[in-house]
Amino acid sequence: MGKTTKNIFSFFLLCSVLLHLYFSEGVVAQEVAKSESDALGEPEKRETLEIIIGGGSPIIGGGGSPAPAPETPCPPPPPKPLNRLERARRVLLNFKTLIDDPTCYTQNWNENTYVCDFRGIRCATYPKEDQKAVAGLDLNGARVTGKNGCALPLSSLLGVNQIPELTFFHVNSNGFAGTVPTDVIKFPFFFELDLSNNKVKGQFPLDAITSNQLVFLDLRFNELTGPIPYQLFQKDLDVIFINNNHFTQCLPENFGSTPARYLTFANNNLTGSIPKSVGFAPNLTEVLFLGNQFDGCLPVEIGNLKKAVVFDVSKNSITGPIPLSFGCLKSIQYLNLAQNKFYGCVPDNVCQIPSLRNNGNLSLADNYFNEVGPSCWSLIKSKVLDVSKNCIPGLPNQRSPNECYHFYKTKKTCPNPSSFYTVPCKSHWGNPSSETTVPTSAPVTYKTLKPHRLRL
Ligand SMILES: *[C@@H]1O[C@H](CO)[C@@H](O)[C@H](O)[C@H]1NC(C)=O
Ligand SMILES: *[C@@H]1O[C@H](CO)[C@@H](O)[C@H](O)[C@H]1NC(C)=O
Numbered sequence: 001m002g003k004t005t006k007n008i009f010s011f012f013l014l015c016s017v018l019l020h021l022y023f024s025e026g027v028v029a030q031e032v033a034k035s036e037s038d039a040l041g042e043p044e045k046r047e048t049l050e051i052i053i054g055g056g057s058p059i060i061g062g063g064g065s066p067a068p069a070p071e072t073p074c075p076p077p078p079p080k081p082l083n084r085l086e087r088a089r090r091v092l093l094n095f096k097t098l099i100d101d102p103t104c105y106t107q108n109w110n111e112n113t114y115v116c117d118f119r120g121i122r123c124a125t126y127p128k129e130d131q132k133a134v135a136g137l138d139l140n141g142a143r144v145t146g147k148n149g150c151a152l153p154l155s156s157l158l159g160v161n162q163i164p165e166l167t168f169f170h171v172n173s174n175g176f177a178g179t180v181p182t183d184v185i186k187f188p189f190f191f192e193l194d195l196s197n198n199k200v201k202g203q204f205p206l207d208a209i210t211s212n213q214l215v216f217l218d219l220r221f222n223e224l225t226g227p228i229p230y231q232l233f234q235k236d237l238d239v240i241f242i243n244n245n246h247f248t249q250c251l252p253e254n255f256g257s258t259p260a261r262y263l264t265f266a267n268n269n270l271t272g273s274i275p276k277s278v279g280f281a282p283n284l285t286e287v288l289f290l291g292n293q294f295d296g297c298l299p300v301e302i303g304n305l306k307k308a309v310v311f312d313v314s315k316n317s318i319t320g321p322i323p324l325s326f327g328c329l330k331s332i333q334y335l336n337l338a339q340n341k342f343y344g345c346v347p348d349n350v351c352q353i354p355s356l357r358n359n360g361n362l363s364l365a366d367n368y369f370n371e372v373g374p375s376c377w378s379l380i381k382s383k384v385l386d387v388s389k390n391c392i393p394g395l396p397n398q399r400s401p402n403e404c405y406h407f408y409k410t411k412k413t414c415p416n417p418s419s420f421y422t423v424p425c426k427s428h429w430g431n432p433s434s435e436t437t438v439p440t441s442a443p444v445t446y447k448t449l450k451p452h453r454l455r456l
């Protein structure tokens with residue numbers, strides 16, 4: 001076991017370094033405004049870190065020195081099977097013939113360059129073998145498209161006869177089209193797929209998530225359609241970004257089985273209510289449901305999410321009161337319920353959550369709330385709480401009494417209304433002003449709402 005584990009480890013060390021970079025870079029600075037040309041500069045920065053693992057001796061297959069010709073002719077030796085690097089090199093050079101490359105990203109992909117030095121290519125020692133392999137491909141922001149307006153299928157790179165050694169495939173902001181090849185499933189060490197901001201079509205790529213190692217899935221800003229399969233929530237994914245596609249239908253009831261921390265379903269065409277099981281997702285830290293057509297009431301189970309920092313269901317058609325259980329969201333910093341059909345009293349225990357009071361953001365604008373408790377008044381004053389465009393007497397920027405009257409006359413009630421008054425935690429925050437400050441980090445998921453490459 002020892003040796004195997006070690007080999008796989010070295011292969012994965014690279015991976016975890018990258019994953020870590022994905023998550024650490026840019027936390028400090030707001031990168032939202034960064035241009036894509038900045039993103040292009042990044043692979044070089046990473047090189048230094050990875051050189052220990054991926055760098056190394058040059059020249060395999062690139063020219064080589066000619067052997068002296070033998071005196072007497074022999075029968076030619078049987079052709080040697082291609083080694084992993086050579087096979088990958090041919091795939092990459094062939095890929096180059098298929099593309100228009102306006103940023104010259106693949107400029108050094110040529111016969112004179114060692115394949116591990118190709119821009120965007122990462123090599124590592126293949127597990128259990130003493131040979132290098134192309135372990136990762138990063139074309140983020142390259143903006144390559146099919147040559148002369150032809151479609152650029154993902155299968156031009158993601159085939160099992162091409163580079164099955166891949167552990168990650170990052171192609172943010174390119175012109176890849178068509179469906180996700182089923183071959184990805186057969187890559188034994190594949191763990192990060194980023195196809196964001198391309199023109200990928202078809203149903204949810206179930207094959208892509210069947211790979212057992214996959215932890216990072218970024219499909220946002222594509223043209224995917226159809227339902228989100230329940231299998232997605234059975235996988236050990238840490239990150240699921242599928243916002244800005246055309247997914248439809250209800251979220252599967254097993255949503256809460258996912259161990260993921262960061263999930264974005266924003267800006268699709270999802271319908272139905274938010275499943276109860278969301279409240280039991282063990283690691284859920286940030287989730288964006290905004291910009292869909294969700295309706296029904298919020299499940300009171302959401303209040304169980306002790307680690308949730310971001311919960312955003314804005315721009316839907318959700319109704320009912322805010323369950324008192326929301327006062328138990330003890331890590332919440334961004335709670336956004338704006339632009340829905342919520343009504344009733346804003347629970348005072350929600351306005352007492354220290355992480356919200358302390359630089360958080362509670363947006364309830366554009367609903368039908370008609371009352372706020374004393375702790376909420378102070379949050380309105382400190383601009384943490386936005387209740388504009390509601391039905392609250394005595395506040396500016398509210399809906400007209402007539403509009404409110406008509407809404408309340410026809411408002412929908414929620415099933416099991418008494419559950420909305422249950423508080424499943426000790427809602428005892430003490431004196432808010434004396435609370436110790438919780439260290440807060442910038443949220444990750446809101447950055448996914450821009451199409452460019454993510455620096456988490
Ligand atoms: C959602 O569906 C409506 C019509 O049913 C359509 O107009 C809209 O573009 C769709 N939105 C997305 C994000 O696909
Ligand atoms: C996620 O939750 C599972 C199940 O509770 C746990 O085993 C795992 O360690 C958690 N992962 C993270 C990253 O917190």
Ligand SMILES: *[C@@H]1O[C@H](CO)[C@@H](O)[C@H](O)[C@H]1NC(C)=O
Nearest residue numbers: 336338360361362363383384
């Ligand atoms: C709170 O969030 C809303 C919605 O994202 C945003 O418009 C507003 O500027 C934020 N307010 C503060 C004080 O950060």
